[in-house]
Amino acid sequence: xxxxxxxxxxxxxxxxxxxxxxxxxxxxxxxxxxxxxxxxxxxxxxxxxxxxxxxxxxxxxxxxxxxxxxxxxxxxxxxxxxxxxxxxxxxxxxxxxxxxxxxxxxxxxxxxxxxxxxxxxxxxxxxxxxxxxxxxxxxxxxxxxxx
Numbered sequence: 001x002x003x004x005x006x007x008x009x010x011x012x013x014x015x016x017x018x019x020x021x022x023x024x025x026x027x028x029x030x031x032x033x034x035x036x037x038x039x040x041x042x043x044x045x046x047x048x049x050x051x052x053x054x055x056x057x058x059x060x061x062x063x064x065x066x067x068x069x070x071x072x073x074x075x076x077x078x079x080x081x082x083x084x085x086x087x088x089x090x091x092x093x094x095x096x097x098x099x100x101x102x103x104x105x106x107x108x109x110x111x112x113x114x115x116x117x118x119x120x121x122x123x124x125x126x127x128x129x130x131x132x133x134x135x136x137x138x139x140x141x142x143x144x145x146x147x
Contacts (some may be wrong), residue, residue: 008125014039016121016132017049017072026051042133046140049117054102054144065089065116066096072120084123091119091129102144114141 010018013036021032028044029037039045056062062071066085073079085096092115094100100112114137121132 008127009033009036010045010121010125011042011127011131013037013045014042015045015048016042016125017045017117018124019045019048019052042136043139043143046117046137047143049120050102050113050141050144053100053113053117057102063099063101064096065092065094065098065100068100068116069096069120087123088116088119091122092116094119110141114138117141 005012010016013033015037019026019037020035021037026037026039026044026048028040028047030040031038037045037048039048053068056068056071060071062068065088069085069088070081073081073084075081088094089096092112094112094116098112100116101109102113104110114134117137117140118129118132118134121137122129125131
């Protein structure tokens with residue numbers, strides 16, 4: 001049995017995609033650990049991630065898996081961005097050139113978005129997909145559509 005302290009940081013913080021703390025608090029954010037946000041539960045963590053991805057689409061015109069990961073985990077921050085992209089593609093079944101749009105109701109695109117987020121959570125936490133609850137991702141996506 002895994003204790004809370006043995007869990008990966010992102011899962012302990014209910015921040016499965018390791019969103020960095022900022023000047024403003026996200027809905028459901030209870031604080032930070034000095035670097036990353038801490039959320040009330042994983043649903044709020046996923047909600048924030050989907051909101052960020054939506055901003056990537058709308059404000060920065062970033063749509064492909066490669067573009068998204070390159071902005072999310074840039075090499076200039078010490079990340080192995082190329083490895084991150086490859087692992088997300090392996091886990092999600094997506095290609096790095098696949099387009100991911102977060103503000104759609106197209107069923108196929110929604111599955112892409114959710115598969116991307118699930119794979120990113122796995123990479124961020126160094127765990128397998130079995131540790132990532134897809135229902136929480138679904139709830140986080142729905143919550144991200146509301147203000």
